[in-house]
Amino acid sequence: MSEDRGIECPTCKAVSQRAPLREVQLEQISLCLKQHWGLIKTELLISDEMRSMWEDVRLDPGTAHSLLLLSSDLKSVRYGTMCHNTEPDACRVTQLVSVLGSPSFSRGCHYWEVEVGEGHEWALGVCRDSVDRQCKGDVSCEQGFWIISKQAGEIRAHSLQPRILRASPGLHRVGIFVNVELEVVKFFDAANNSYLYMYKSVPSCEPLRPFFSPGPPREGATAVPLRICQ
Structure with a gap:
């Protein structure tokens, strides 16, 4: 300075x-x-007003990677052991083991929470509706992804300059808040009502979609799903 x-x-x-x-x-x-x-x-807190903007987010099976298994109510997704539904489809994510959610958001404020498995890898957030679903590169905001993830035991923000976030070791429920007009996406530890990270200047020129990517199970362990909270 x-x-x-x-x-x-x-x-x-x-x-x-x-x-x-x-x-x-x-x-x-x-x-x-x-x-x-x-x-x-x-x-830096989850307000009652924020929770009043709760969205009934569900998974979009038409976008799911062929390794993923979705629940019948489209509220949870986990890593599978074999590929299925391998027919070519431009809507489906083919390189990233992930699935998009619905609805998409083009205006207003929206909030939802996701249960994540302690000790397991995952990625959550939003992406542009038109994001390249066959992309092989990094999932950063430069590519149209505004997410956080757990990798090698660390919570990371995939910003232009990736950073490690301070979070409770027992983080198991993540809150996501989107304000389209203010162009911000916020992440919270919903169980402890504590702030994790905020993306600013998120373009509002096209709809945003919820993004989910459960990590593969550890060797000899059972795959743990990402579960959208009711």
């Missing part, structure tokens, strides 16, 4: 007077946090 620049409040965007001394800069930041802590805290 340049020493001759003002300090911009992250909430109200007000810019303080120039602060040549680091101590003064810290005081200005502390003042901004005190003034807006109530709003900041609200943004």
Whole structure:
């Protein structure tokens, strides 16, 4: 940070007077946090208003990878042991072992929760409806995916600069909140009502779809499903 620049409040965007001394800069930041802590805290918790926007998300079998097994109520998905339904289909995800959800979101606010297996790998979030479903590259926001995942015991955000997130080791229920107009996607530890990560500037020019990818079972273990909460 340049020493001759003002300090911009992250909430109200007000810019303080120039602060040549680091101590003064810290005081200005502390003042901004005190003034807006109530709003900041609200943004980092799952509110009753957010839960009132609960969506009845279900899996779209027409998009499921051939290794995945979906429940009859289209509320859970797990890794299978053999391929099925291998007929070519442009709607189906063929390279990523994943499935999309419905409905799609082109406006408004939406919230849902997913149970994930402790100790198992997974990926959750949203993607563009028109995402390349035969893509072989990374699932990053640059490719139209706004997701978090658990890999090698770590929770990661697949942003332009991938980062490891701080999360409870016992994370087993993830909340996902989408505000299309504000172009944000937020992730929460729903069991502990704690914030995990937020994507900003998520393009709203086309619909977004829920995204689910259960990881393969560990050797000798039974596959654990991702389950969309009622």
